[in-house]
Amino acid sequence: MKLLLVLDDPRRAQSFVDYLADIGLKCELTLDDDNNVSIWLVNESRYQQAQQEVKRFIAEPLHPRYQDASWRQGDTHVHFAEDSRQPGWLSDVLSRTGPVNMLVLLACVAIYGLSWLGLPMFGLLAFPSSWESLLGSEFWRAFTPALLHFSLMHLVFNLFWWWYLGGMVERRLGHGKLLVLLLVAAVLPNLMQFWASGPRFGGLSGVVYALLAYVWLSGRLNPARGIGLPDGMAVFMVVWLVLGFAGVLGPVANLAHLGGGLIGLLQAWFDRGRRTR
Missing domain, CATH: 3.30.70.2350 (Alpha-Beta Plaits)
Structure with missing residues (x-):
């Protein structure tokens, strides 16, 4: 078999x-x-x-x-037991996540809440204003802008896709795979965006684009891994990128989105022959 x-x-x-x-x-x-x-x-x-x-x-x-x-x-040779209890929405949310997924989700919510209360979270976590600072004592700021969000809609949109796609990757491929995708798809696109427009940007969008691209292409190249997305999601990703570069969406971290998508595609290509954990 x-x-x-x-x-x-x-x-x-x-x-x-x-x-x-x-x-x-x-x-x-x-x-x-x-x-x-x-x-x-x-x-x-x-x-x-x-x-x-x-x-x-x-x-x-x-x-x-x-x-x-x-x-x-009709009757098949395999049966699964009926569960008379219907799980609530919280149980469903928790069953589709993992420790890395949940930790990042809670961190983003907490940082947004502290910003709303007036604490200077942007000043603490934003990308540094110079390459010298980044290469010195503030190297961790290459990652932390991914945890910043500037509106409730921005936060909810990114966290929904992070929960859905990140949870799928973590459940099927393990904590390590999601952590690698998170770090690489946050840091490299952040570097690209800083080079293009300076330090005033933030959000998980680059990571979300990486996950969208990774899950979609993995489903095409290696369906046995148990992850995948409809082709329509790939079309959505490309259309959203084009609209962003065209200026229709207002100020958007376009290079972070593009960089994240490319990272996801490359990682899926490198992983195409691997099995689940």
């Missing part, structure tokens, strides 16, 4: 397996202690066909074809 895909939703995995069975691709499911489901293709000679179906599933996992297949298949 050959591994096709790993998902953290047993019921969605079962509906996908029912669909594969409906088109003649028999699969087996295994469930680990973290409730992650591995989908294994029985007939390895049809792996290329199955991979195309995996890519289609990642692009549109809620398509009715999968639920319809479950109805047609």
